[in-house]
Amino acid sequence: MANRVQEFTEFRKKMNDRILSVDNRVVKRFFGVDTLTYEPGALDTKTKEMLGLASSMVLRCDDCVSYHIMQCRELGVTLEEFFDIFSVALVVGGSIVIPHLRRAVAFLDELKNDPVQDSR
Amino acid sequence: MANRVQEFTEFRKKMNDRILSVDNRVVKRFFGVDTLTYEPGALDTKTKEMLGLASSMVLRCDDCVSYHIMQCRELGVTLEEFFDIFSVALVVGGSIVIPHLRRAVAFLDELKNDPVQDSR
Amino acid sequence: MANRVQEFTEFRKKMNDRILSVDNRVVKRFFGVDTLTYEPGALDTKTKEMLGLASSMVLRCDDCVSYHIMQCRELGVTLEEFFDIFSVALVVGGSIVIPHLRRAVAFLDELKNDPVQDSR
Amino acid sequence: MANRVQEFTEFRKKMNDRILSVDNRVVKRFFGVDTLTYEPGALDTKTKEMLGLASSMVLRCDDCVSYHIMQCRELGVTLEEFFDIFSVALVVGGSIVIPHLRRAVAFLDELKNDPVQDSR
Amino acid sequence: MANRVQEFTEFRKKMNDRILSVDNRVVKRFFGVDTLTYEPGALDTKTKEMLGLASSMVLRCDDCVSYHIMQCRELGVTLEEFFDIFSVALVVGGSIVIPHLRRAVAFLDELKNDPVQDSR
Amino acid sequence: MANRVQEFTEFRKKMNDRILSVDNRVVKRFFGVDTLTYEPGALDTKTKEMLGLASSMVLRCDDCVSYHIMQCRELGVTLEEFFDIFSVALVVGGSIVIPHLRRAVAFLDELKNDPVQDSR
Numbered sequence: 196m197a198n199r200v201q202e203f204t205e206f207r208k209k210m211n212d213r214i215l216s217v218d219n220r221v222v223k224r225f226f227g228v229d230t231l232t233y234e235p236g237a238l239d240t241k242t243k244e245m246l247g248l249a250s251s252m253v254l255r256c257d258d259c260v261s262y263h264i265m266q267c268r269e270l271g272v273t274l275e276e277f278f279d280i281f282s283v284a285l286v287v288g289g290s291i292v293i294p295h296l297r298r299a300v301a302f303l304d305e306l307k308n309d310p311v312q313d314s315r
Numbered sequence: 316m317a318n319r320v321q322e323f324t325e326f327r328k329k330m331n332d333r334i335l336s337v338d339n340r341v342v343k344r345f346f347g348v349d350t351l352t353y354e355p356g357a358l359d360t361k362t363k364e365m366l367g368l369a370s371s372m373v374l375r376c377d378d379c380v381s382y383h384i385m386q387c388r389e390l391g392v393t394l395e396e397f398f399d400i401f402s403v404a405l406v407v408g409g410s411i412v413i414p415h416l417r418r419a420v421a422f423l424d425e426l427k428n429d430p431v432q433d434s435r
Numbered sequence: 436m437a438n439r440v441q442e443f444t445e446f447r448k449k450m451n452d453r454i455l456s457v458d459n460r461v462v463k464r465f466f467g468v469d470t471l472t473y474e475p476g477a478l479d480t481k482t483k484e485m486l487g488l489a490s491s492m493v494l495r496c497d498d499c500v501s502y503h504i505m506q507c508r509e510l511g512v513t514l515e516e517f518f519d520i521f522s523v524a525l526v527v528g529g530s531i532v533i534p535h536l537r538r539a540v541a542f543l544d545e546l547k548n549d550p551v552q553d554s555r
Numbered sequence: 556m557a558n559r560v561q562e563f564t565e566f567r568k569k570m571n572d573r574i575l576s577v578d579n580r581v582v583k584r585f586f587g588v589d590t591l592t593y594e595p596g597a598l599d600t601k602t603k604e605m606l607g608l609a610s611s612m613v614l615r616c617d618d619c620v621s622y623h624i625m626q627c628r629e630l631g632v633t634l635e636e637f638f639d640i641f642s643v644a645l646v647v648g649g650s651i652v653i654p655h656l657r658r659a660v661a662f663l664d665e666l667k668n669d670p671v672q673d674s675r
Numbered sequence: 676m677a678n679r680v681q682e683f684t685e686f687r688k689k690m691n692d693r694i695l696s697v698d699n700r701v702v703k704r705f706f707g708v709d710t711l712t713y714e715p716g717a718l719d720t721k722t723k724e725m726l727g728l729a730s731s732m733v734l735r736c737d738d739c740v741s742y743h744i745m746q747c748r749e750l751g752v753t754l755e756e757f758f759d760i761f762s763v764a765l766v767v768g769g770s771i772v773i774p775h776l777r778r779a780v781a782f783l784d785e786l787k788n789d790p791v792q793d794s795r
Numbered sequence: 796m797a798n799r800v801q802e803f804t805e806f807r808k809k810m811n812d813r814i815l816s817v818d819n820r821v822v823k824r825f826f827g828v829d830t831l832t833y834e835p836g837a838l839d840t841k842t843k844e845m846l847g848l849a850s851s852m853v854l855r856c857d858d859c860v861s862y863h864i865m866q867c868r869e870l871g872v873t874l875e876e877f878f879d880i881f882s883v884a885l886v887v888g889g890s891i892v893i894p895h896l897r898r899a900v901a902f903l904d905e906l907k908n909d910p911v912q913d914s915r
Contacts, residue, residue: 646769648768649768650769651733651769
C-alpha cells in the first residue's frame, strides 16, 4: 500500500511538471495562487490545510483529500483531529462522503508505514 | 440590512421548529448529530466552525455560510481570519464561489451593526 | 404565501413558453424527454416523482423541489411519506440540504391553503 | 467481474470496521442514522433504497450506487424498474451521469453471476 | 426588469470594491487571474466567454451566468448562439439546469431593453 | 498507455450497446438528444465540443473529459487551445479541478501515440 502513496506522489509531480511546461499564463498563475493559499497569514498553515482537507472532502475529490492529508500529517495533525475534520465533512456533505472517508482513512493508515513525500 | 440577519434568523428558527414538530426519527436524529458536530472534541468549536464555514462556501450554500459566519463571529474570528477562510474556499472552489463570497462579506458587514442571534 | 406558489407557477409557465418559442431542436427535445420521464413504466408516476423529488433535493435545486412537491402532492403523497423522502435526501446529501428542506416544508405548507396548479 | 463485487464488499466492510474502531461520537452516530434511514417507515425499505439509488446516481457516487443496487436487487427490484430509476437520474442529472450509468449496469450484470453480500 | 440588470451590476461592483479593500493577497491575486482568464490567447475572448457561460450554467451559478451573458452579448453572441450554448449546458447538466435556463433567458430578454454595464 | 485509450473506448462502446439493448424509451431518447447536441447549428461542432469539454471538466467527470478531448482533437483543437479551455475550467471550478486536469493532459499525451477511435 506504500505503493499507493508513491504512485500518487509520482504521478502528481510528473503531471504538474508537464502542465507547467506548457506556456499558459492563466494555468501557471493559478498554480502560483494555489501554493500561496496555504502560506501562513492570519491563520497558520496547519489550520489552512485543515480547511483545505474539509473542503476537498465535501467536494469529494480523492486526490485533493490525499494531498491535504499528507500536508496535515506533516504539520502534526493527530488521528483524533483528523476524525474531527472528517466528522464535519461527513455531516455537512452527507453519506455520499462515506466512500471518500473510507479511502481517506486507508490512505492515512498507509502513510504510517511510509516515508511521506511532499511537494504538491 | 439588519433585516436580512433578522429575517434569516427568524425563518430558520420557525422552520426548524416546524420540521422537528413532525415525528420523523431520521430527521430528528440528523439534527441532533448536526448539533453534536460542533461541540469541542480533539478540535475546539472555533476550529470546527471554521471548517463548517469553508465547507459551506465551497458547496455554495448561502444560508449555511451565513449561519457559520454568525457562529464564527461570536467565537472571535477576526476579519483577517475570515478572509483567510474565504481565500481557501475561493481557490479550492473557483470563481463560482465569488457570488457567494460577495453575499458572505455583505452579511458579515451587516452583523457589525446588529445584535447577533444564535440558535441554529 | 399563496403568492409564492402562484409566482413560481406563472414564471415557470411564462419562461417555458418563451424558451420553446425559440427554434432550438436540442432544447425542445430535451423538454420532451423530461416530460416522458415521469410517465408510467415499470414504476408508476408517483414513485418516479418521488425519485425526482429526492434527486432534486440532494442536488439542492429549490425550483425543482417545489415542482416535484406539487406533483407528488397531487398524486397523494402524505406528509409522513414526504418526510421519509426528505430524510433520505438529508442523510445522503448532508446538512447543506437543511436550508432547502426548510424551504420545501414551507412550500408544502403553503400548498395546503392553495389550489395547486400543474403544468411543468 | 465477480471480483469487483467481492472487492467492493470486502473493502467496504474492512474500512467501516476500521472507521468505527476510532472513538469519534459524531462519525459513529452518523453511521447509525444512515442505517436507520432505510428502515421501513411511511415508505417501505424498497422505495427508500430506490430513492437512495437515484440520489446516489445524480450525485455521481459509484460506490453508493453499487451499494444501493445490491440492496435494491435483494429487495426484488427488476431490470425494468432499475432502468426506470436510471432514466430519472439520467434526465435530472444529465449526460455526465452516463459514465456512472455504464458502471452501474456493468455492476448489475456482474451481480447476476454472483452470490450477493450485504451489510453496508 | 431593467432593475434586475442594474441591481446585479451595482451589487457586484460595490462588493468587489469592498472585497478588494481588505488586504488579502490570495483573494486579490485570484481576482487578477480571473480577469486574465478571458483575455485573448489561442482562443479569442468571445469563445472563452462562451466557455465560461456553459461552465457557469452546468454549475448552476445564476450570478455567473448573468455576468457571462452580459459579456457574450457585448461580444456579439446571437440569440441562436446563446441557445446552442444553453443546449449543451442543458444536456450535460440535466433538468436541474432548467430553472437556471429560465432565469438566464429572462435576464437576456431584459438586457435588450437596457444599456449594458460591464466591469465584472 | 495506448491501453487506457483503448480500454476507455471499448468499455464505452460495449456498455452503450448493453444499455441501448434494454427497452427503455427515456434512456434511448436521452442518448439520441445527447448525440444531436453536438451537430452543427448556430455554433459549429468544434465550438460545441469545446463547450462540452469545459462543462465536463468543471463537473469533474473524467470519462466525459476523455471523450470530448478525443472529439476536439479530431476536429483540430491544438495544444494551446486545449490549455485555454483547461484554464477557463480551472479558474471557474477551482483547485479541485487540478487532479482532473492532470489526467486530461495525460490522456491527451497518450492520444498522440495512438490511432484515435471515435463513436461515443
